[in-house]
Amino acid sequence: xxxxxxxxxxxxxxxxREHGVPGExxxxxxxxxxxxxxxxxxxxxxxxxxxxxxFDADGEPLLVLxxxxxxxxxxxxxxxxxxxKVKRADPAFVRAATGQVIGGVAPIGxxxxxxxxxxxxxxxxxxxxxxxxxxxxxxxTSFDELVRITGGVPVEVE
Numbered sequence: 001x002x003x004x005x006x007x008x009x010x011x012x013x014x015x016x017r018e019h020g021v022p023g024e025x026x027x028x029x030x031x032x033x034x035x036x037x038x039x040x041x042x043x044x045x046x047x048x049x050x051x052x053x054x055f056d057a058d059g060e061p062l063l064v065l066x067x068x069x070x071x072x073x074x075x076x077x078x079x080x081x082x083x084x085k086v087k088r089a090d091p092a093f094v095r096a097a098t099g100q101v102i103g104g105v106a107p108i109g110x111x112x113x114x115x116x117x118x119x120x121x122x123x124x125x126x127x128x129x130x131x132x133x134x135x136x137x138x139x140x141t142s143f144d145e146l147v148r149i150t151g152g153v154p155v156e157v158e
Contacts, residue, residue: 008100008133012109016139019108019149023140031135033103035068038138042129045069050122050130050146052105054094054114058083061097063114065107065130065146066157067121073158077117080155104135107150116152118143123154 005013005025013025032038035049042049049068054061055077062081064072078086094102098110107116107130122128123143130146132139147154 006134006137008104008106008109009137011099012106012133012137012139015108015149021139021141021145021149025132025137025139028136028138031103032138033135038129038131039068042138044127044129045125047121048125048128050107050119050128050141052107052131054089054097054105055086056089056093057081057086057115061089061093061114062086063098063105063107063116063150063152064119064157065116065122065150065152066119070119070121070158077155077157080117081115100131100133101135104131104133104137106131106133106139107146107152109133113151116150117155117157118147118150118152119157120154121157122146 039046047067047069074086129138
């Protein structure tokens with residue numbers, strides 16, 4: 001009998017199916033809380049990892065899906081998003097916005113839609129890997145698919 005998936009991973013799997021995403025969720029024996037650790041496990045470039053970073057944008061959650069090769073310029077993101085200030089969210093804010101923990105935040109499967117910006121750098125890769133709701137899980141996707149399933153806006157992040 002297959003091992004039961006974490007409820008957050010089940011939710012992500014459901015959303016992927018609803019959007020017709022063909023990629024299967026991959027589960028690792030060890031957590032992959034960073035882009036570097038995920039890339040090492042997958043054998044891909046760190047830039048092909050789509051980090052799901054939640055920011056506090058004037059008190060509202062803002063999800064920035066950025067290439068693992070990039071650091072987010074919060075001043076640029078604030079201007080792009082049309083808000084006064086963008087700052088990294090604390091773990092409680094992240095969990096409240098996504099229902100997930102830092103290190104495993106998926107771009108989808110949240111309790112309510114989260115405004116999303118998608119790093120255009122991810123378009124360089126045929127396959128992009130995103131967290132699937134838990135630090136031990138990822139799923140394969142593409143830049144265009146990430147934009148489609150998140151309702152995200154393509155932007156430069158640095």
